[in-house]
Amino acid sequence: MALSGLQIYKLLPKTNCKDCGYPTCLAFAMKLAAKQASLDDCPHVSAEAKEALSAASAPPIRLVKVGTGAREFQVGNETVMFRHEKTFFHHPGLALRVKDTEDAGAVAEKVKMVNDYSVERVGIEMTFNAIAIENASGDPGTYADAVKAVRSQTALPFVLMSDDVDALKAALDVEGDHKPVLYAATVDNWEAMAGLAKGKQVSLAVRSQDGLDELADLATKLGDAGVEALVLDPGSRDLGESLAQVTQLRRLALKKNLRLLGHPIIAFAGEVADTEEGEIVATTQFIAKYAGIIVMDRFDPAVAYPLLTLRLNIYTDPQKPISVDPGIYDFNNPTADSPLMTTTNFSLTYFSVAGELDGSGIPSWLLICDAEGMSVLTAWAAGKFDAETIAKAVKTFNAGDKLSHKKIILPGHVAVLSGELEEELPGWEILVGPREAVDLPAYLKQL
Amino acid sequence: MSRYIATRALRGANLIVKEFDAQLQKALAELGPDKEVQFTNTAYYLPTILGYTGMSVETIGGLKPVLDHCRGLLHSPPENRTWLPYLGETLDAGVATLLAEEGIMAIRFANGQEPQRMPGLELTGTSAPSDTGYMNGPIDDIQLRSWGIQLVDGRMPGFAAIIGKAKTNEAAVEIVRQLQRRNILIFLSGNVNGRSIIHQLMEEGVEMGYDTYIVPFGLDTISTVYPMGFATRSALTFGGMKGGQTREILLYNKYRVFAFALALGEVDDLKYATAAGAITYGFPVIADTVIPEIRPTGITQYEHVISMPWDDIEGQTDAEKAARFVQQAIEVRGVKIKITEVPVPVPYGSAFEGERVRKADMRVEFGGKYSRCFEYLRMVGLDDVEDHKIEVIGPGFEDVEEGGAIDLGILVEVAGRKMQEDFEPVLERQIHYFINGASGIQHIGQRDIAWIRISKGATDKGFDLKHFGEILYARFHGDFGAIVDKVQVKLITEPELHAEWLEKARTAFDYRNQRLAEMTDEAVGEFYSCTLCQSFAPDHICVVSPERLGLCGAYNWLDCKASFQINPTGPNQPIPKGNAIDAWTGVFDNVNEFVQQGSHGAVDTVTMYSIMEYPMTSCGCFECIMMILPMCNGFMIVSREDPSMTPAGMTFSTLAGMAGGGLQTPGVLGIGKYFIISNKFIRADGGLKRIVWMSSFLKETMAEELKEAAIRAGDPDLIDKIADERVATTEDEVLAFLEESGHPALTMEPLM
Amino acid sequence: MPVTVEIPKERWTGSIREVTLGATAEQGGTRAKTVTVGGETTLPFLHFEGEMPHTPIVGIEVQDSYPADWSPVLLAAWGDVLNDPAAWAKKAEEIGADVIMLKVRGADADGNATSPEQAAAVIQSVLQATGLPIIVRGPGQAELDNKLLVAVAEAAPGERLALGLCEDKNYRTIVAAALAHDHLVVASSPIDVNLAKQLNILISDMRLPLERVLMDPTTGALGYGIEYSYSVMERLRVAALTGDGMTQQPMVCFVGEESWRQKESRTAEGVPAEWGDIEKRGITWEIATATALLESGADIVVLRHPETVDVVHETISKLMAH
Numbered sequence A: 001m002a003l004s005g006l007q008i009y010k011l012l013p014k015t016n017c018k019d020c021g022y023p024t025c026l027a028f029a030m031k032l033a034a035k036q037a038s039l040d041d042c043p044h045v046s047a048e049a050k051e052a053l054s055a056a057s058a059p060p061i062r063l064v065k066v067g068t069g070a071r072e073f074q075v076g077n078e079t080v081m082f083r084h085e086k087t088f089f090h091h092p093g094l095a096l097r098v099k100d101t102e103d104a105g106a107v108a109e110k111v112k113m114v115n116d117y118s119v120e121r122v123g124i125e126m127t128f129n130a131i132a133i134e135n136a137s138g139d140p141g142t143y144a145d146a147v148k149a150v151r152s153q154t155a156l157p158f159v160l161m162s163d164d165v166d167a168l169k170a171a172l173d174v175e176g177d178h179k180p181v182l183y184a185a186t187v188d189n190w191e192a193m194a195g196l197a198k199g200k201q202v203s204l205a206v207r208s209q210d211g212l213d214e215l216a217d218l219a220t221k222l223g224d225a226g227v228e229a230l231v232l233d234p235g236s237r238d239l240g241e242s243l244a245q246v247t248q249l250r251r252l253a254l255k256k257n258l259r260l261l262g263h264p265i266i267a268f269a270g271e272v273a274d275t276e277e278g279e280i281v282a283t284t285q286f287i288a289k290y291a292g293i294i295v296m297d298r299f300d301p302a303v304a305y306p307l308l309t310l311r312l313n314i315y316t317d318p319q320k321p322i323s324v325d326p327g328i329y330d331f332n333n334p335t336a337d338s339p340l341m342t343t344t345n346f347s348l349t350y351f352s353v354a355g356e357l358d359g360s361g362i363p364s365w366l367l368i369c370d371a372e373g374m375s376v377l378t379a380w381a382a383g384k385f386d387a388e389t390i391a392k393a394v395k396t397f398n399a400g401d402k403l404s405h406k407k408i409i410l411p412g413h414v415a416v417l418s419g420e421l422e423e424e425l426p427g428w429e430i431l432v433g434p435r436e437a438v439d440l441p442a443y444l445k446q447l
Numbered sequence B: 001m002s003r004y005i006a007t008r009a010l011r012g013a014n015l016i017v018k019e020f021d022a023q024l025q026k027a028l029a030e031l032g033p034d035k036e037v038q039f040t041n042t043a044y045y046l047p048t049i050l051g052y053t054g055m056s057v058e059t060i061g062g063l064k065p066v067l068d069h070c071r072g073l074l075h076s077p078p079e080n081r082t083w084l085p086y087l088g089e090t091l092d093a094g095v096a097t098l099l100a101e102e103g104i105m106a107i108r109f110a111n112g113q114e115p116q117r118m119p120g121l122e123l124t125g126t127s128a129p130s131d132t133g134y135m136n137g138p139i140d141d142i143q144l145r146s147w148g149i150q151l152v153d154g155r156m157p158g159f160a161a162i163i164g165k166a167k168t169n170e171a172a173v174e175i176v177r178q179l180q181r182r183n184i185l186i187f188l189s190g191n192v193n194g195r196s197i198i199h200q201l202m203e204e205g206v207e208m209g210y211d212t213y214i215v216p217f218g219l220d221t222i223s224t225v226y227p228m229g230f231a232t233r234s235a236l237t238f239g240g241m242k243g244g245q246t247r248e249i250l251l252y253n254k255y256r257v258f259a260f261a262l263a264l265g266e267v268d269d270l271k272y273a274t275a276a277g278a279i280t281y282g283f284p285v286i287a288d289t290v291i292p293e294i295r296p297t298g299i300t301q302y303e304h305v306i307s308m309p310w311d312d313i314e315g316q317t318d319a320e321k322a323a324r325f326v327q328q329a330i331e332v333r334g335v336k337i338k339i340t341e342v343p344v345p346v347p348y349g350s351a352f353e354g355e356r357v358r359k360a361d362m363r364v365e366f367g368g369k370y371s372r373c374f375e376y377l378r379m380v381g382l383d384d385v386e387d388h389k390i391e392v393i394g395p396g397f398e399d400v401e402e403g404g405a406i407d408l409g410i411l412v413e414v415a416g417r418k419m420q421e422d423f424e425p426v427l428e429r430q431i432h433y434f435i436n437g438a439s440g441i442q443h444i445g446q447r448d449i450a451w452i453r454i455s456k457g458a459t460d461k462g463f464d465l466k467h468f469g470e471i472l473y474a475r476f477h478g479d480f481g482a483i484v485d486k487v488q489v490k491l492i493t494e495p496e497l498h499a500e501w502l503e504k505a506r507t508a509f510d511y512r513n514q515r516l517a518e519m520t521d522e523a524v525g526e527f528y529s530c531t532l533c534q535s536f537a538p539d540h541i542c543v544v545s546p547e548r549l550g551l552c553g554a555y556n557w558l559d560c561k562a563s564f565q566i567n568p569t570g571p572n573q574p575i576p577k578g579n580a581i582d583a584w585t586g587v588f589d590n591v592n593e594f595v596q597q598g599s600h601g602a603v604d605t606v607t608m609y610s611i612m613e614y615p616m617t618s619c620g621c622f623e624c625i626m627m628i629l630p631m632c633n634g635f636m637i638v639s640r641e642d643p644s645m646t647p648a649g650m651t652f653s654t655l656a657g658m659a660g661g662g663l664q665t666p667g668v669l670g671i672g673k674y675f676i677i678s679n680k681f682i683r684a685d686g687g688l689k690r691i692v693w694m695s696s697f698l699k700e701t702m703a704e705e706l707k708e709a710a711i712r713a714g715d716p717d718l719i720d721k722i723a724d725e726r727v728a729t730t731e732d733e734v735l736a737f738l739e740e741s742g743h744p745a746l747t748m749e750p751l752m
Numbered sequence C: 001m002p003v004t005v006e007i008p009k010e011r012w013t014g015s016i017r018e019v020t021l022g023a024t025a026e027q028g029g030t031r032a033k034t035v036t037v038g039g040e041t042t043l044p045f046l047h048f049e050g051e052m053p054h055t056p057i058v059g060i061e062v063q064d065s066y067p068a069d070w071s072p073v074l075l076a077a078w079g080d081v082l083n084d085p086a087a088w089a090k091k092a093e094e095i096g097a098d099v100i101m102l103k104v105r106g107a108d109a110d111g112n113a114t115s116p117e118q119a120a121a122v123i124q125s126v127l128q129a130t131g132l133p134i135i136v137r138g139p140g141q142a143e144l145d146n147k148l149l150v151a152v153a154e155a156a157p158g159e160r161l162a163l164g165l166c167e168d169k170n171y172r173t174i175v176a177a178a179l180a181h182d183h184l185v186v187a188s189s190p191i192d193v194n195l196a197k198q199l200n201i202l203i204s205d206m207r208l209p210l211e212r213v214l215m216d217p218t219t220g221a222l223g224y225g226i227e228y229s230y231s232v233m234e235r236l237r238v239a240a241l242t243g244d245g246m247t248q249q250p251m252v253c254f255v256g257e258e259s260w261r262q263k264e265s266r267t268a269e270g271v272p273a274e275w276g277d278i279e280k281r282g283i284t285w286e287i288a289t290a291t292a293l294l295e296s297g298a299d300i301v302v303l304r305h306p307e308t309v310d311v312v313h314e315t316i317s318k319l320m321a322h
Helices: A005-011 A025-033 A047-057 A104-116 A140-151 A165-175 A190-200 A211-224 A239-254 A276-288 A301-314 A347-360 A376-381 A387-396 A412-424 A437-446 B003-030 B047-053 B061-073 B087-110 B141-153 B169-181 B197-203 B221-238 B246-256 B269-280 B318-333 B421-428 B430-436 B456-460 B465-480 B495-518 B557-566 B589-598 B652-659 B673-677 B696-701 B703-712 B731-741 C072-083 C085-095 C116-129 C142-155 C171-181 C193-205 C226-241 C255-259 C278-295 C306-320
Strands: A064-066 A073-075 A093-099 A119-121 A124-126 A130-134 A158-161 A181-185 A203-207 A230-233 A266-268 A293-296 A327-331 A340-344 A364-369 A407-410 A429-432 B117-122 B132-134 B158-164 B185-189 B214-218 B258-264 B285-287 B305-307 B362-366 B373-379 B390-393 B408-415 B441-444 B451-455 B486-492 B526-530 B542-544 B574-576 B580-582 B624-629 B634-639 B668-671 B691-694 C019-021 C035-037 C057-063 C099-103 C134-137 C162-166 C184-188 C213-216 C251-253 C298-303
Touching: A005 A025, A005 A047, A064 A203, A093 A104, A093 A158, A093 A301, A104 A140, A119 A301, A124 A301, A130 A140, A140 A158, A140 A165, A158 A165, A165 A190, A181 A190, A181 A230, A190 A203, A190 A211, A203 A211, A211 A230, A211 A239, A230 A266, A239 A276, A239 C306, A276 A293, A276 A301, A276 C278, A276 C306, A301 C226, A301 C278, A327 A347, A340 A347, A340 A376, A340 A387, A347 A364, A347 A437, A364 A387, A376 A412, A387 A407, A387 A412, A407 A412, A412 A429, B003 B061, B003 B087, B003 B269, B047 B061, B047 B087, B047 B221, B047 B246, B061 B087, B087 B221, B087 B269, B117 B197, B141 B221, B141 C142, B141 C171, B158 B169, B158 B221, B158 B269, B169 B185, B169 B197, B169 B258, B169 B318, B185 B197, B185 B221, B197 B214, B214 B221, B221 B246, B221 B258, B221 B269, B221 C171, B258 B269, B258 B318, B269 B285, B285 B318, B305 B318, B362 B456, B373 B421, B373 B495, B390 B465, B408 B421, B408 B465, B408 B495, B421 B430, B421 B495, B421 B557, B430 B441, B430 B465, B451 B456, B465 B486, B486 B495, B526 B557, B526 B589, B542 B589, B574 B589, B624 B652, B634 B652, B634 B696, B652 B668, B668 B673, B673 B703, B691 B696, B691 B731, B696 B703, C057 C085, C057 C255, C057 C306, C072 C085, C072 C278, C072 C306, C085 C099, C085 C116, C085 C306, C099 C116, C116 C134, C116 C142, C142 C162, C142 C171, C162 C171, C162 C213, C171 C184, C171 C193, C184 C193, C193 C213, C193 C226, C226 C251, C226 C278, C255 C278, C255 C298, C278 C298, C278 C306, C298 C306
Parallel strands: A093 A130, A093 A293, A130 A158, A158 A181, A181 A203, A203 A230, A266 A293, A340 A364, A340 A407, A407 A429, B158 B185, B158 B258, B185 B214, B258 B285, B285 B305, B373 B408, B390 B486, B634 B691, C057 C099, C057 C298, C099 C134, C134 C162, C162 C184, C184 C213, C213 C251, C251 C298
Antiparallel strands: A064 A073, A119 A124, A327 A364, B117 B132, B362 B451, B408 B486, B441 B451, B526 B542, B526 B574, B624 B634, B624 B668, C019 C035
């Protein structure tokens, strides 16, 4: 039985020292109860309390940190099967795989492309997260050289892939303490791999060749051997079976509280598919379904952009929707005579309106107000989208300067604001548009 | 059941079955048993027979078992000494009558006698072989589907089967016009002494046929079986039933086909028998002559047989009488009228809700500083409302100088079979939105502090006092048709009457306040759910009780109750509270069960009156958030309007993230602000005395109510002992303040 | 000692209704074959714990007049057939559609309003051109939809078309037309579990059997609200499997329409270089949207680009193999 925030609070120091980063012990306790914080963040907690709380407060899926510095990323710590139950917390790291048998120039080109790739969406910069380097040559020396070469080209974290402990050891020697993921321990090499990972304090992937039993067996052994940060590869390279395996792993961790399988998952989209389209499909599936690291074999901006967008969408907190930046947006090359509409900065609201405007082909302006990311009606009800807010946005973004007219179109749901807005914006004509975005094109046509 | 009606109906049934027998024997002899019988261009064989018996009659010979079936349904007329209710027997007779009538029709078809010839009759749109000189005959399948779609989707409210002859030609025309105006289909048959409403309409030049929704079937009563066949075929086509599913077919018609029969002129035995048949479909009969009534409801939704002798109907002209006659029929059948356009001379729509009318643009105002304006909606009996009656009592504003003011009272009287007194305030609050929808009209306030302005622009276009009535009439029917059957509006400017009604209204407002205050959770059997917010908080359910309004503050128990009546499949469902598992903390077995289901298993227990144990979850719309302050042994309440730092170390918006989302978090609770003054307010945790910090916004805007609640809590100065953001923004500061002020929470039992 | 992991299986109590589109001559229509969707007793493609008796299917969108507003990528991919709905439908069948989704626009490219007679004529020509079952959608304005879809329903009695969109605003007329002429409806609600459920209740109150109702929970494309559709579909599916009878309808997603609407799949020039090649980007947009929604419970995905159709077919067959 999980403890409530109040029960946890009783075990905390109750000093409100804020060292955990939360304003009060109670607030911290509530976060612990929601499994959104780790007890480790409290430096003052007593040993007894730790004992009592550890079972209740440890996240069911362990957090694994990959890499160092600005490009470090974290995976794991997930608490739900479905994003609507709470949210998915740490989006999967996307990695591109290169091999030590490939031409060094070609590798350098790929690495540069991935390293430099960054694309913006709703004010968020989206990037790939890692390079996976496979020891296809089978030679530790070649491998270490390749790793070293790639490291000279990027700060991205690595997934070091070899079944040969010596090769990984050689690679680790040149990689230093950049905290790569070692891939992978198997039934054949796990003891040596455990030694290596433990010695270098890096996370270790474990690959099963025979389903979840073998995976659990290996994970147990590695745990016993003292390796804490594991990444799981349940082994299947079949699209459907992979789905079953990752679902089972997530359920075992969350619902059966099976700690030994409570680790992030690594998936190989390129190995699941033999075409680029197949790889897109596999990556889509792994983003939606439970992967922590996804290794791809191809990179193309035209593919990366949609997939990164999907990742952003799926990992959006359903209860705290991302908002778009307030400001004036243009559609279909508007002129000073084009109509100006306004709405809130709730992302779905924005996208509904933007989609209709874009699709209609009608040149227009859209003024996005800061309504704390709420939809029109919610924001209106909460007083975050009122005449004052709109007037302020009109002034802040100098909407008038872009226009030859002084007309602004309100969403139909807030028709009630028209009078007030008239007072807030002297000289402006306030028009009331349709309630739903879908009716905008028709409305604009008859305007 | 009137014995008189039973006697006449049974006699009529016996006669018609005998007639059917005779015609059948003749047909068997002349045409032979293998002669085909069918209604042209229709499926479902002989539909009434198919529906009632499941028999697919295709030949004359096939009618023999139908005759046997009819005989089996017949009983002798009741003897004078019998005082049993004869309902069953009479209805059986009605069924036998319809079957026999359809059998006779089939034989006529076989003989080439249907559709009947009618020299001089021209139809625009018909299934008859020619559009001149014929009655319509059975409505073909294409037309059935086309009208059927409109009947099913509600564009057409229903159909009226008119049998006989109206008192005068003018009356006939007016009755038909009244029905047409309401988009009701009109089927005609029967006669009185040889003259039929069909003759009357022909003489008056009324265009008949599919295009005008008027279908003449025949001069005899037997032709009335066509409308019954139409009803049966509707059920078979749109209800997906099969022949012989009698009960389902009849229920389908009762609940979905809003039809009624108008018996005009003298009612003979066969008409009584046919009427009995109509009643089995749930179609009531309204006669314009003196006949015994069958008031108690049962087979039909409301009354079965209503008598409205034409001469006794109020009204100077046949037109006025016809309006009342048809209105009565519609009410008895429960047909709902939809008004799609608000008939006012200015643009109308929600786009105009927020308009202001400035002093300079104003023609006249009611209320505000210079005059008094009130609005009062009350429920009255169905007989006490004349639907769509709009009266301006007293002078209009023509003589008021520009920009001037006069007193106005808006009295809305509604009646409805589902209306309840408790819905009065719920409906009354809508007046504000309804009136504001008119362009150039501004409405502020409510009850006796209403304030309305009409702009010059609006009066230039002809907007007048009576248009308030038109707006309210149309909108109450349109939006609240589920509970309101009739609406009349009085606009009172006459000083004496204004004073009188203002007084009455105030008495009613006091009574309502009183009633609201007295309405306790114990006094009701059910609470209401609200799942409006599940779109973003999928596992959250609000349980709304009389003493605990929704956390958004927008829905109280009465609102939910009315909302359920209006939209029975909507977000507000009744929760029979069931047995109290713990009456003090407010745990009820049925509520738990409902919440468990509605939260998809996320929450299995909920307390109505505690924040510490199994508190209700929150969607995120809360007006206020409460959170425990452990050091202070009490709770804080921060309101949405308060942006400042709270003693919990978080602002409202940070706290909202913790309180929302449908998670059960002991120690944290989202509430509507009026819950604070409820007697049930966190009763299990110590009630109002546990509040140690409260946003000053609440203290100020609810000063009166809080004061009273403090007195009820036995500590009149309590509110002053509660800290707010002006004196404390940390828990330590709150504690210091509490010690200073002597707050009761410090000496209460420890919370944890 | 070897470890044995007990595979965690949910014990679902509900299942999705089976819905059959189209009717053969024997069944009162003219379709060469019918297609059945639904019947699932588990979440999408989790064959280890339940049944998925029917393969999710792919529809291809065909419009009644030239779609001048479509992305240039699509116009190029389809070519001339876009001028002729019958030819277009035939081509769609060749490409591998399981059903045709005919969209009747309110007006042609020149702005001439579509009459009910024209709508009736176009459904008849498409019925003749293809033997596949057909979903028919109106322009999406309630009143116009009523007018055109009633005409379509009447022109194709007994064909078991799926008529849409049947929304809160106009469901009564569409359902009545389906009842009168023996069709199905596509019940559409705006990304909300309770509204979807409520509409199903209202439709079944009108006595249209739920075996003739498909559910459109409203599709948001990638980048344009897909996360909302994704979660609402998962919630509907979980509710259905836990026994909520009014959420157990197969789901249809209009993926093509939503994926090809925005500039990401329309615009080649004047967009950031990071967006890459327009054609590949557009197709990826549609593939990713379709895949994600199939994983959240779509039984029918309606697509626009021929290449996506192949990819999605292959994806489905991989996910169904077990």
